[in-house]
Amino acid sequence: MESSLREDYLEAVQHFFEKKGHHPSYEELAVALSKPESVVRSDMKVLVSSGDVSLLAGGVISLTGQGQQTGSSVIKKHETLQCFLSEILGMDSSAASDEACTLEHAVSDETIDRLGQLMVKQDGQRHFGQRGHGMQDRSGTCRAGEEECQYPSIADCTEGEHIIIHCIQGRASAKRLLDLGMVPGERVFVKRKVSNGALVVQVKGCDVALSPEIASVIGVERLK
Amino acid sequence: MKIALLGNPGAGKSLIFNQLTGLGIEVNRYPGSSVCLECGNVCYKKEKIEIIDLPGIYSLDGSSEEEIIVRKFLERRGADILIAVLDATKLERSLYLFTQVTEFSQKIIVVVNMIDEAERQGLIIDGDQLSSCLGVPVLLTAASEGRDIDRILPLALGSGRVATIQVPYDHHIEAALKSLEKTLGTPRYKSLLALQGTGEDRMLLDAAGAVSHEIELRHRMSVRQIIATNRHNMCRKIAASAVRQGDRKKTYDLDSLLTRAFPGVPILVAVLFFLLLSVFVIGSWMEGIIVALFTTSVITPFTALALPTLWDRIGFSMLIALQAGLGIAFPFIFTFYLGLSLLEDTGYMTRAAFLADRAMHRLGLHGEAIIPMVIGFGCTVPAVMSLRILKTRREQTIAAFLISMVPCSARTVVIAGIVAAFVGILWAFSIYIIVFILIIFTAVILSRITPGEQFGMIVEMSALRRPQVRLVLAKSWLRIKEFLFIAMPVLIITSIGLGLLQYFEWTDAFQQVVAPITVNLLGLPEYASTALLFGVFRKELAFETLAVLAGTADLGSVMSSAQLYGFAIVSVLFIPCTSTIAVLYRQLGARITALISIYTVFLGLLIGAVINILMK
Structure with a gap:
């Protein structure tokens, strides 16, 4: 299985879990990914053998520790990228989300960290900017918070x-x-x-x- | 022809200045400030040249007293030629100030000093390369060895010229500089200062403020930071092209001992203790000699003149004041200054400040405050003057209170003369302990109630080096002159005033008025109040007057131990001397001076009363 496909699955399962509070069944996962259920079923077998997923009773898909780690990391990447594309570059938010889906598989952890820091800074700057207007002290240095x-x-x-x-x-x-x-x-x-x-x-x-x-x-x- | 030396603190400016001018330095107090400009004259090719040693600074756009003075000096073109003294071991950092100075477009040469130290560190500096980068002549010198110092003046006079380098600022800054020049006709250096919010021209500041706000939003950095970074970047490039790191000799790093909690703190305590001890031993030895000499050669002949009583009284008071000034100021304070200058020149004081940082935090201060406090053990007057190294009003206020309570050498005379001599040496130490407890108590309270922001320590650790005897002496001499300049006139005037009081017998009236306090509250004889009053004039006089009024030098025979102890502690704590009050007023204003005076009077009476009750 391609690593991007694996990451997509793990991301989807983790995302579902975080959102709904329980693990998805085959059917729910298939809907979430808009794929036929049969494809999902066969792919899950591969993921079980690679140690990312474990199947619970009643066809419920849960993630192993390793799978959860990958899933969460991809979600973080997705969110950071989407935020960057829409907030900083000003892209339309759904287009940003689509693009983030592609980029998230290739981007390195460091890039994501630095993008995250950049955006925190940007955020801080906005506060700084607002304060800046009232800033008339003679020293002229920034009094950012x-x-x-x-x-x-x-x-x-x-x-x-x-x-x-x-x-x-x-x-x-x-x-x-x-x-x-x-x-x-x-x-x-x-x-x-x-x-x-x-x-x-x-x-x-x-x-x-x-x-x-x-x-x-x-x-x-x-x-x- | 005027030549000014400027550079970072510790770049060896003073040593060069001393070697250029030799003896005969004049110190001019800069109008309206406590910063001294040292001037000296030399004769070169039959022309009189005035050399000015500007205070050591790190930057020209700050708001400290020193920085403002140097900036104003450059603005009014106070010198015909500038000599920028750079530190060879810290070339990159020293260039930072140089880049700012060049913005004033004045004739300049560069002296890269301490080349011997750089050689020891394996740094090879290419003077020609540096000269072609900066566009001004460069001279490599080693002032501590006197190497090439004699070439400074010929080079400055012969080929000093305006530097060609210009810091390439960020393009937004450059654009702002251009537009300010176009619209208001402001020179580059002035616009740069205005962009950082410094200057007096309201219109320029408003215009620059709007632009710098815009730039700050765009860069997410303050304009100060951008400008500083641009300058540092250029300095780095220049230094990289002119300095090569060769083999570095391995040397033992003394700092591994001096700046660690152990054994650094015990060393600090030992150093300070030894300093005070030697001041006391050497000081009292010299005091004995000077006072005896003065008495036999001046005072005795004067009294033998048998002038009319009023004139006799006035003249006598004046001479007594002179004798006290020379007898106390000279032996104790000069010895103390010698020790202090020695410590400063070895670079140890910055380590002391670093180690003391925490203890000082508890007192609402920070490490640098240890310097005024230590000076306070010698004399309160220079300690108060050194308060300006503290950056905020809050710290200055707290430190001023504490310094006024630190037992100075004159108070040590009282403690030694009264308590150690008649009550016991351990009792004498107990006074120190009580005073220290009160100082800490005062500091803890003050650090809670004093308004203002706490600011920490940012101190460059000066390199450890062997002190130069000549420089130590010169520095101590300058300081003692500073003391004489302020304290002597006050000393003489108050002495005459008190002489007149005695002459018109007003002291008796005073004794009567305050008798309830002296006798009932403090449990002292009536005449002790006059002794305390004289103590305000100068502390050790409390002891001398007491002996005179008691009619015997054997105080133990007329007063009980408890009385002597109580008297000593009251006069130690009681209101600072008149010279201190004068300098406090100049440095911190009437309100703080009044508060300190009231507080110490109250504290002295309170502790005196407590001792009276406990020891009865």
């Missing part, structure tokens, strides 16, 4: 970690961070972290000591 940065902060990192700065939230006073080279995209090394949460980070060859409350406004991406 917590929702803008969905990344872990430097405060969450441990000693010896390499990270990339992703965003610096709000606070006019964070200006000094920019002067010292803590700008988005900059690679930073967490040189020291003491038990109280104060850190020494190495940025552009300089050691900079930060209080925990400063560290917590710097959103970062951890490098493995």
Whole structure:
């Protein structure tokens, strides 16, 4: 069986379960996928043998752990893509859904993660935009709220970690961070972290000591 | 001809300045601020050249006092030629300030300093390449060895020129700069500042504000961040083309000891303890010598003149004030400053700030506040002046309260002279403990009730290096001058005032009026109130006056141990001295100064009364 077909089945079963609260029968699944019931029956046999599906009494189709994992992951991909296509690119929502059905089988997990983050950011930006109108403070820095940065902060990192700065939230006073080279995209090394949460980070060859409350406004991406 | 040095803090600017000018530095307090500009004159080819050492800064578009001063200095073209001092070990980061300075289109040369340190780290810097990137002459120097310092002036005077580089900003920013130039005729640097919300021209700010709002929406980043990122990116490219990393010698990283909780914190405590101990030992030794010398060579001859009583009184008060200033300021404070400058120049103070961050958080402050607090052990006046390193009003206010309570060297004299001598050394330590408990108590309360936002520490850890004796001395000397400048006049004026009080015998009236408080509340002899009043003038005078009024230096014979102990603790806590009040007023305004004075008076009386009740 083709992997895209397998994923479609698993997605459909999982989706049905999440929506209706019980597992589908052959008939219900066939309706959901608009396929003949006989085709569904024969395909299920293949999925049972591959360990994705287990059949319960009364012809009810349930997913194994492995099947459920794949199903959920495909649903997530579908939703993210559909959201991206319709919300960001402005496509018609049903066309977006159709296209997402095709794309979801080929797209990598990383792409989905990054798309998700992008949209969170976009979302944050909308809030930021609304606040922005009232923003007349002389410092002119953005006073975006917590929702803008969905990344872990430097405060969450441990000693010896390499990270990339992703965003610096709000606070006019964070200006000094920019002067010292803590700008988005900059690679930073967490040189020291003491038990109280104060850190020494190495940025552009300089050691900079930060209080925990400063560290917590710097959103970062951890490098493995 | 005027030449100004500018650069990041710790890039070796001061050392270069010292080597260029030699001795004979003048310090000019910048009008309306507590930042000092150091100026010195040199003669080069029969021409007088004035060299100005601008305060070390990281950026030109900030709002700190130092940044504003340097910005204004550049705007009014305060110098004919600029010397940008860059740190060879941190070339990329130092270039960031340079890119901003070039926007002012003034003649400039670049001095890449600390090339010796860079060599040790295996960094090879290509001066010619850097020069062709920046479009200005570049000189590589090692100020700590004096290498090539003598070439700075000839190069600056001979080939200083306007830099050709220009930061390529994001195209939206560039478009905004162009349109601001077209519509309002604003120069590039001014528009850039306006886009970041800095400036005084309302019309420009409004125009720039609208554009920057637009840009922020489009980029999902503040304009400040965009501009900073553009600049850093260019600096990275330049540094990448001019710096090569060769073999790096393995060196032992002392920071693995100094910045860990263990053994870092015990080391910190030991260092501070040793600092205070040596100040006390060396200070009291020198004090003895100076006071004796002053008495025999100035005061005795003066009293021998036998002037009319009023003039005798005034002259005597003035001399006493001078003697106190030299006897206390010089030995204790100068020794303290030596130690402090030494610690700062080794780079240890930034580590101390890092380690103290947590403890300071409990007090509503953060790591950097340890510096004013430590200075406070020497003298409260410079400690209050150093408050400006704290960024928010809230922190300055809290720290000002605490500093006013920290036992300075003059108060140490009171504790040592009265309690350690007549009651017992352990009792003397108990005063310190009581004061520290009160400081912590005050801080905890204040951190809850003081309005304003808490701001944390962002401190560049300065590199650990061997301090230069000459620089340490120069720095301590500058600081002591700062102290003399502020404290001495106050000292002399109040001394004369108090002399007159005594002359017209108003002190007796004062004693009568406050007698209920002195005798009933504090359980002290009546004349103690005059001693306390004199203590306001300068703390150690409380001790000296007490001895004079009691009619004997053996205080133990006229007052009970409880009285002596109570007197010492009241005079330690009681209202800061007049010099402190003057500097508090200048730094924080009348309201906070009044609050601090009232609070400490109240606290002193309260603790004095409690001691009186407990020890009766």
